[in-house]
Amino acid sequence: MRHDATERARRFARAVVRCDVCFDDVAGSDTARVAPGACAHFFCASCVATIARTHVVEGSIASLVCPACGASIPPHVLRRFLSDELYERYETIALERSLAAMPDASRCPRCERVVIEDGDDHCGRCLGCEYTFCGLCRESWHPGESCLTPERKLEVLRSRGGSGAMAALGEDARRKHREQLADAMALRYVEKEGQRCPNCGFGVVKSEGCNKMTCGNCETRFCYKCGDAVDGYEHFRDGGKCALFDLDAVAAWEREMNAARLNAEGRQRDAYVAGDVIAASNCPSCRQMCYKLANNNHIRCWSCGQRYCHLCRKTVRRGAETAAHFGPGVGKCRQHSAD
Incomplete structure (x- = not known):
């Protein structure tokens, strides 16, 4: 039995296989199985490497799937085709998205250690630096007080950056302040212009298209108008809660199509x-x-x-x-x- 399997592997290595990505004919020994155990599709090794590198560089690791059936590409396959630097980036993105999908997990604002919030009051107690903070606004714990709005938080951070005290701080402190400022600006933009995923809270801003959105973090599908999770298109059908397309988007599409026609x-x-x-x-x-x-x-x-x-x-x-x-x-x- 073992001899038969070895012989089949040798015949496959010598065979010519058509890659369904680039449509080139390659030797079986130059192919790769992208999702062993989940699917039986083979593609040329260069195409698999290109797919892996592209999605990791762009941060779209949710799209690391078999091009034929959509089965997820496991980490041990990606490790073969990614450099040490890119694989480290892949692990970092995967960890960040896993944490973002956990509603009670956040990072300590001081030491960046992962903290699990206590109960429903979003109180985080860091075991590393013993800092107690609010998981919503990431400021020090403020029981009985409402969180800072994104607009107000941005004002506070900007006022801190303009003070003379920032110049006396080290480079790490100034870098962390710049990151907090960028996060606050992004949060304010999402709150004003976008919508949050109802599952993981990931911010989404629509540039064009319909109102059925897919979260880039957990792939939950939801309505961009009301924020409700949706399954299919019943939510948008006649008599439904929301329209699939906004009237201004339809008008813009018609203008573009008329010009092309x-x-x-x-x-x-x-x-x-x-x-x-x-x-x-x-x-x-x-x-x-x-x-x-x-x-x-x-x-x-x-x-x-x-x-x-x-x-x-x-x-x-x-x-x-x-x-x-x-x-x-x-x-x-x-x-x-x-x-």
Whole structure:
């Protein structure tokens, strides 16, 4: 039995495998299984390394999943493809997000030690420096008094920074003050412009799109209008509590789409006047009608911006996917043709 498994592993190492990320053919020995025990998908090692490095650098570690099935990539796999510095950053981000998901955990404002708050009054007692503080505003413990508002806290920190006493402090103290000031500014911005996750309290500010949000920390889905947790779209349906899209967002989208449609129609008209071949096809992503101008089969949708093949209607992004999809080889589409 052990001999059979070894022989299968040797055959797989010599076999040619198609990577579903870059679509290159690579030897089995150059592939990696991203989530052993959770899925059976293999990808080329260079693609796995790129995925790992990109998401760790950008801080989006929740997206470290198998591109095929969404299974989470375990830490021991990431360790193979990350440098010591990047893996340390990954562990730091994972720890911070785990702590942020715990409603009764916070860090001591003085020594940054993790502290579990006592009861429902948000009182934190640090076992390291013995400092007692409020877990909400991170100021010294103030029983019976309300916490500082984000606006008031920012004013207090700014007044401290402008005093002559700050200049006499060490670099570490000044650095900590700058960090507290930046945190207070971010908190004020979230309180005024954004919404907090109903599960972990993580601040979210919407830039565009619909009102169904996904928390970047714990991935809880919630309504940006009222802050309630949601599952599906029942919350936004006719007669529901909130609208999925704001009216101003719909108006902005219509203005953008109208401009893009007019531009596409202008290019089509110019091609017709010039006598070029024009053929129509539907975008595989948004189903909008697009036009093939002249003989190029690699089309960019005027509506959603997706690039696809006019001949087979498959999505074909620029770069490695273009080289893999188009060409003279067997099973490939021709990038330029009159049909």
